[in-house]
Amino acid sequence: MGLQIGKHAGFCFGVRRAVCKAFDCAQKQLPCVTLGPLIHNPQEVERLKDAGIHSVNTLEEVAAGQTVIIRSHGVTPQVYAQCEQMGIPVIDATCPHVAHIHQLVNSYSESGDAVIIVGAADHPEVIGIAGWAKGPVFILHDGRAAEEARLPGKALVVAQTTIRGDRFDEVLAVLRQKVGELTVRKTICAATSQRQEEAERLSREADVMIVVGGKNSSNTQKLFETCALRCARSILVETPEDVPEGVAGRDDRIAITAGASTPQWLLEQVREKVEENIR
Ligand code: SF4
Numbered sequence: 368m369g370l371q372i373g374k375h376a377g378f379c380f381g382v383r384r385a386v387c388k389a390f391d392c393a394q395k396q397l398p399c400v401t402l403g404p405l406i407h408n409p410q411e412v413e414r415l416k417d418a419g420i421h422s423v424n425t426l427e428e429v430a431a432g433q434t435v436i437i438r439s440h441g442v443t444p445q446v447y448a449q450c451e452q453m454g455i456p457v458i459d460a461t462c463p464h465v466a467h468i469h470q471l472v473n474s475y476s477e478s479g480d481a482v483i484i485v486g487a488a489d490h491p492e493v494i495g496i497a498g499w500a501k502g503p504v505f506i507l508h509d510g511r512a513a514e515e516a517r518l519p520g521k522a523l524v525v526a527q528t529t530i531r532g533d534r535f536d537e538v539l540a541v542l543r544q545k546v547g548e549l550t551v552r553k554t555i556c557a558a559t560s561q562r563q564e565e566a567e568r569l570s571r572e573a574d575v576m577i578v579v580g581g582k583n584s585s586n587t588q589k590l591f592e593t594c595a596l597r598c599a600r601s602i603l604v605e606t607p608e609d610v611p612e613g614v615a616g617r618d619d620r621i622a623i624t625a626g627a628s629t630p631q632w633l634l635e636q637v638r639e640k641v642e643e644n645i646r
Pocket residue numbers: 379380381382439440462463464465528529556557558559
């Protein structure tokens with residue numbers, strides 16, 4: 368039997384960093400809350416709660432003496448200003464890739480020029496990025512939205528870090544026709560595509576492909592579909608208990624990947640269970 372775990376399986380760098388910062392606070396017994404859920408994984412949220420860290424939706428919910436952890440998605444500058452005004456200490460776990468986009472947007476729009484963000488208007492990361500612009504902001508989800516928008520003659524275009532490259536290119540093609548002076552920064556993060564490409568490769572080579580992640584998580588679902596297309600014996604598990612008896616034979620090549628919000632410890636537990644359940 369050969370068992371391989373994908374190098375890019377599970378948490379991306381930014382989420383891992385934010386979770387580490389949170390547990391570090393818990394270890395130092397610093398009373399902390401996160402502004403919005405740090406991660407969309409019920410088991411990890413439970414572990415955070417057990418460590419004394421829960422999430423709040425607004426700064427008004429922060430109790431006296433508590434520190435706020437800013438999650439990897441980042442926030443607008445107004446949130447930092449409000450924390451300062453309210454005397455709330457901040458631990459900033461904004462992903463450095465996202466913080467870089469904040470700086471790009473902020474300095475480009477210094478003299479009031481427009482910024483275009485390719486992404487979803489209701490995504491926290493996009494809301495954060497938009498807040499750093501000093502001029503008008505246009506948020507475009509796809510090529511059609513770009514066609515319909517009344518756009519300025521000069522603009523910077525950036526991307527939500529997790530959108531697909533072809534979606535950005537589709538919008539860009541329209542922008543090139545409509546915006547005379549366009550500065551392009553394709554700020555898509557490689558983490559998602561690396562995980563996806565690795566899963567494609569592993570599932571092509573494996574006899575049994577195991578995808579670990581939340582059954583309601585769209586990114587896990589997509590990862591599973593990718594694997595199922597290439598490996599007929601692909602299974603999706605949320606916890607070690609979901610690993611079926613006799614999941615694979617002794618001679619099978621087994622590979623494991625995991626969605627973006629799956630912690631390493633859960634991945635390890637699944638691996639142990641797979642080894643136990645080999646027939
Ligand atoms: S920018 Fe990339 S590394 Fe950072 S949080 Fe987003 S997906 Fe993760």
